Amino acid sequence: MGSISSDFGTAGNWAGGIVPTADADISFAASPANNCVLDQNRSLDDITNAQSSYKLVTNGKQLTIKGTLYFSNGAQINATSASSEVVFAGSVAQGYTCRCICGNTFQSMTVNNTNGLTVNDDLTISQGLSLASGAIAIGAHTLTINGEISLSAGSFTGGVSSNIIFGGSAAAVIPAVTLNNLLLTAQAAPTLAGDVSVGGTLTLSDGTLTVGAHTLTISGSSPVRTSGYLNAAHVSASVVFGNASAITLPAGLFTGGINNLTLSGAGGVTAGSDLTVNRILNLAASNPSATSLQPTIDYTNYPGTANTDYLNSIY
Amino acid sequence: MGATAITTGIGDVTGTIRQATILENTPYTFGHEYSTVTLTAGTMPDALAVTVTIECNTSG
Numbered sequence: 001m002g003s004i005s006s007d008f009g010t011a012g013n014w015a016g017g018i019v020p021t022a023d024a025d026i027s028f029a030a031s032p033a034n035n036c037v038l039d040q041n042r043s044l045d046d047i048t049n050a051q052s053s054y055k056l057v058t059n060g061k062q063l064t065i066k067g068t069l070y071f072s073n074g075a076q077i078n079a080t081s082a083s084s085e086v087v088f089a090g091s092v093a094q095g096y097t098c099r100c101i102c103g104n105t106f107q108s109m110t111v112n113n114t115n116g117l118t119v120n121d122d123l124t125i126s127q128g129l130s131l132a133s134g135a136i137a138i139g140a141h142t143l144t145i146n147g148e149i150s151l152s153a154g155s156f157t158g159g160v161s162s163n164i165i166f167g168g169s170a171a172a173v174i175p176a177v178t179l180n181n182l183l184l185t186a187q188a189a190p191t192l193a194g195d196v197s198v199g200g201t202l203t204l205s206d207g208t209l210t211v212g213a214h215t216l217t218i219s220g221s222s223p224v225r226t227s228g229y230l231n232a233a234h235v236s237a238s239v240v241f242g243n244a245s246a247i248t249l250p251a252g253l254f255t256g257g258i259n260n261l262t263l264s265g266a267g268g269v270t271a272g273s274d275l276t277v278n279r280i281l282n283l284a285a286s287n288p289s290a291t292s293l294q295p296t297i298d299y300t301n302y303p304g305t306a307n308t309d310y311l312n313s314i315y
Numbered sequence: 316m317g318a319t320a321i322t323t324g325i326g327d328v329t330g331t332i333r334q335a336t337i338l339e340n341t342p343y344t345f346g347h348e349y350s351t352v353t354l355t356a357g358t359m360p361d362a363l364a365v366t367v368t369i370e371c372n373t374s375g
Binding site: 271 | 321347366367368
């Protein structure tokens with residue numbers, strides 16, 4: 001009700017005059033008098049709010065949600081203040097069915113629900129994202145992460161319409177996921193913690209995306225690079241181009257050599273600058289432009305004779 | 316190509332493929348798994364480059 005103030009911890013603000021206990025359900029009155037502002041870290045089960053005038057405000061505290069958000073008529077949680085954290089820790093799948101996140105932004109978010117969390121709108125995490133357990137289902141939305149990602153047993157569930165943007169300079173790991181677009185801005189330096197597939201566009205505005213001991217598959221359009229890099233030099237790294245249409249790699253895309261490079265798409269790849277393959281160049285698809293190939297050999301400072309076992313020509 | 320890099324698969328590279336580490340009696344692939352060059356004797360070169368270009372098919 002908020003009859004006295006906005007303080008969660010003031011008994012007189014609640015019907016019955018009792019501050020809700022840990023993991024209680026709470027409901028906003030139909031016409032409350034104030035926001036409901038956390039006074040300390042609180043853990044709640046179901047939260048119901050059917051009006052937009054007054055919000056649940058985290059106020060730099062941790063709000064743990066173990067139940068369902070029954071929000072309607074524009075009701076929202078405001079978790080944008082510094083140090084605020086929202087923890088989804090339900091025992092069944094969680095999500096929200098309305099645009100109930102103020103500014104579509106959490107300062108920090110933890111998902112600790114083995115049954116996962118489904119976001120139904122674009123979402124920005126300003127500081128930290130903790131993937132403790134369960135999957136965040138991104139759906140046809142954009143997840144923007146401007147801080148650190150800590151990965152325990154959590155994951156992402158992406159799809160052909162899912163997008164992730166990395167900003168900021170904090171360390172981040174990317175669990176295995178299929179995406180439409182992946183964008184690095186600022187000084188972002190995420191490292192893959194699983195195989196990642198980008199079916200749309202990989203954009204490296206800045207920072208470095210490190211493949212590590214995993215596989216990055218690019219099967220959409222030409223990567224876009226402003227000043228970012230792709231690091232695939234790890235001895236177990238693989239980069240796969242599975243594009244159906246022709247693409248051109250921007251100059252300077254890779255920092256260092258590429259461990260394994262596979263071209264499996266029918267579209268072919270044109271290098272925008274020199275590439276170094278350290279281990280296996282797997283040309284799994286035919287050269288789309290080759291009707292006949294003629295090699296010429298140039299060797300430097302060699303007094304002997306080259307023995308060409310077989311120089312392949314394609315007709 | 317790296318010192319121990321190999322080429323596999325059915326496709327081809329067009330352009331210049333450069334191998335900067337050359338050991339004698341070692342086949343190196345240049346843009347196709349069956350396009351190999353082996354240098355058998357003498358002082359090995361500093362580098363070996365094969366340029367593959369597309370040519371019109373005049374056969375048949």
